[in-house]
Amino acid sequence: GENVEQHPSTLSVQEGDSAVIKCTYSDSASNYFPWYKQELGKGPQLIIDIRSNVGEKKDQRIAVTLNKTAKHFSLHITETQPEDSAVYFCAATLNQAGTALIFGKGTTLSVSS
């Protein structure tokens, strides 16, 4: 089955700096890769996703890149703000609907002002 590795487990940056979180996956058949942000006491919230037919996707300060050959994908947050502080999870799955979304172990991002 699919296995997703995520690094680093914790990341501390100064406000305004960039943050990068990296994930690798094992199943070359996986074709959908979402990123979730989890704030304390809440469920994971989707922040951006990418499909295997696209190499990069951007939404304002957030971007995701995918390297299918190497089976890794990364989340890039630019101009970080204190409200970006949360736990971020990457995930991978074969199909978006109906099959299991396999999560990485999470990265705790702390943005200090």
Added chain:
Amino acid sequence: EPEVTQTPSHQVTQMGQEVILRCVPISNHLYFYWYRQILGQKVEFLVSFYNNEISEKSEIFDDQFSVERPDGSNFTLKIRSTKLEDSAMYFCASCDTGSPLHFGNGTRLTVT
């Protein structure tokens, strides 16, 4: 924006007791899921449900677990005889074909 709603937010039960966790998925969604997150750990898949039957389940989802969609709006997870290690946050999620997975805010289950 439509939300996945879970009740209760916190459930405390004694070991060996049955618990039912309840979820109201987003109304036009067809795929329903339960995930579990032990404190400080990653979110783990338990089960997916489509067209009134289980689509996929993980090793965690053993005979002590069951899911049901008793009516057109609710989706429940039952744990028949709870164990201490069942203590975790349980998240319900739903999606439609082509839409991303939406999670509820979870039920914290504490087994004493």
